[in-house]
Amino acid sequence: MNELSKAYNPQETEENIYKTWEKSGFFNPDVCIKKGICKKNAKPFCIVLPPPNVTGTLHMGHAAMLAIEDVLVRKARMQGLKTLWIPGTDHAAIATESKVEAELVKKEKKTRHDLGRENFLELVQKFAQESHDTIVHQLKSMGSSLDWSREAYTLDEPRSLATRTAFRRMYEEGLIYRGDRIVNWDPRMQTTVSDDEIEWKEEQAPFYYLKYGPFTIGTSRPETKFGDKYVVMHPNDKRYKAYKHGQRIEVKWIDGPVTATIIKDKSIDQSFGTGVMTITPWHDKTDFEIAQRHNLEKEQIIDLKGKLLPIANEFAGIHIVKARPLLVEKLQKKGLLESVDKTYTHRVAMNSRGGATLEPQIMRQWFINVTKEFPFPHGNVKGIEKGQQVTLKKLMLHAVKTKQIEILPKRFEKIYYHWINNLQDWCISRQIWFGHQIPVYYCKQENSKLKCKDPIVSIQQITICPYCDGPIEQDSDTLDTWFSSGLWTLSTLGWPKKTGDLETYHPTSVLETGYDIIFFWVARMILMTTYLTGEVPFKTVYLHGMVRDDQGRKMSKSLGNIINPLDMAQKYGADATRLSLLIGAAPGNDLKLSEDRIRGYRNFMNKLWNITRFTLLHTQDYKPGVKELLNKEDKKIFQEFRNVAKKTTTLMDSLRLSQAAELLYHYAWHTFADNIIEESKPLLQGEDKKKRHSRQQLLTLILGDILKLLHPFIPFVTEDLYTKLPGKKKAQLLMVEKWPA
């Protein structure tokens, strides 16, 4: 027998075990088929890894995700399914670019514009590569059984092809359009930011009541009011019954008299302030919508750097923050300031990446239209016929309502519906450099008779105009990172090419990710995939919670409460770290993690180690392979264990991984070790040979199966111990042993 040291030492073995797994090739289902691990026509099981951003390193949330997915994948593999788990990383456009630029500013006092597009991108790519290498190392350290031969990156060529193809299809269907719309503009990073990337910050700001002709209007942003010439109130407001919609009145305003037009609109809250407001359509979303409804003029007041334009006269060129008090002073002098409410609080929109205050601007951007009707091009969807009029919104709702996709926990389905019902067109263009450049070209010739007066969308890179051979210019914007990650299940399997992988593994089995990106990512994947293929991207969505510190706070650098998964794996082993993230974690619920917990599970690894050690010590004269040595009493004990094994499988099948792990933990320690082994001691040392052999077989059988059942949760220690059991050959890897229940 192999000599086992007294205590389990994960540092000595984990790295080598991972290498052995990798070398075996069994992470790749094709190899499994070739070597007879699973049948060629076995049922497929596929998960695509939510690609970590190449912005740095993995955190505990990633580790939780990896643990859960690896459990599902390893169990499926042992059950003989054709099992595939695809690794990959995400270029994370804005996040990565802003991180690199921030470093550039800090180190060299230069912005990306100082370097130029090409040089800057080179820098970003270098950073992304380094970050990628770190991440791959970390993924392996956690024991993730990913098929590295299929690794993908959202910005590599196959994924770029998918991105451009998707863009062109949607453009041709009229689902992607370019329009002048109000967007969230980040004056610092000089780019648009999607609604979902906004972080709202509560702020106390003076609220000014200004005299506007016969009305009093309230505003917290007087500096935007220079051009205001529409005054809006609710059509039912009795106080302003005397004024008619469209009526013009002369009012004294900031720089002299203006002609104001009365507008009646139902979006006005009669109980807020005075129930009257003037509007600034260029710099406010609500105002923009009112202006759209009534076809009003819009005028830009603030430039893209946050400075006032010439309309502000003596304030032109001054930044809005500085201009505000100066303007208030002027208003006061002119007698237009009635009062100030200093207790007023409102919410300010900030960019969640970078933290600058966002200023709405009207800009030409690319959008995906989610409410436009189009004939559905696929015939393979339950409940929607080919050619039937649908919208992207409808498709997204349909997939979940018809239970083609099941979301766990269920309460997120409601949240998902609510989000979709309020969904507006998705702005997909970004004015940054790192990302998929929009595959649209503009012909510089001014031949308006040819087709090239319109934007040219091309999947292939083109250098001259295909219609007139004239010079062209590619749209300088890049796509929102979620556009390409929305294609992830498809693009990782080879779409738009008709690959065998796509045929076999799509739709994927489970999508496992954090509930915080259900809108960013899960919804977008459903949108993209159902539109492009008529298939759902996955059948089950498993949403895990956030990993927090032991007080329930978010882990963050500034709080200094970060527990790093790699440190923990180094200190207590990857297995212990994994188990600490699996037990006590229900889908959708946050998990409080402390080092103590991990230490506790490390003790369990040691227990298993010593259970095996004991069994080996007492089975030296036992010859495995002889059937039916079990006596009546031992058969009963074995039967009880079989029930535990079955229950474990049932729990895992219904994705109650925490309960399954807990059950095994409890059985191994408090039933097998505390009772069965303790009771075995006299039998193993006793004179009765038959009883001894029966016990030896019982212990070997149960321990072998415990290791199998625990393997998905704690793959390293179980793999290590399994080959040491009586009758096991070294080459026989536990990771592809048959699931025992």
Place this chain on the structure above:
RNA sequence: GGGCAUUUAGCUCAGCUGGUUAGAGCGCUACAUUCACAUUGUAGAGGUCGCUGGUUCGAGUCCAGCAAUGCCCACCA
């Protein structure tokens, strides 16, 4: 302003479709230790299952209301 979730032992949480004396892990207390394991074992203390009312033969479990906490959504100028 809407919505969702949580509230069970000192701490972290199980308890699925209502059914015998409410469970686990950690922590705590006492004892044990040439035994596979001190990263251990044995024994033990500790809970009016947030509050109020209801349905039921029976409720931690279902219903209503309330409270606290957390989260999400929303264009209060």
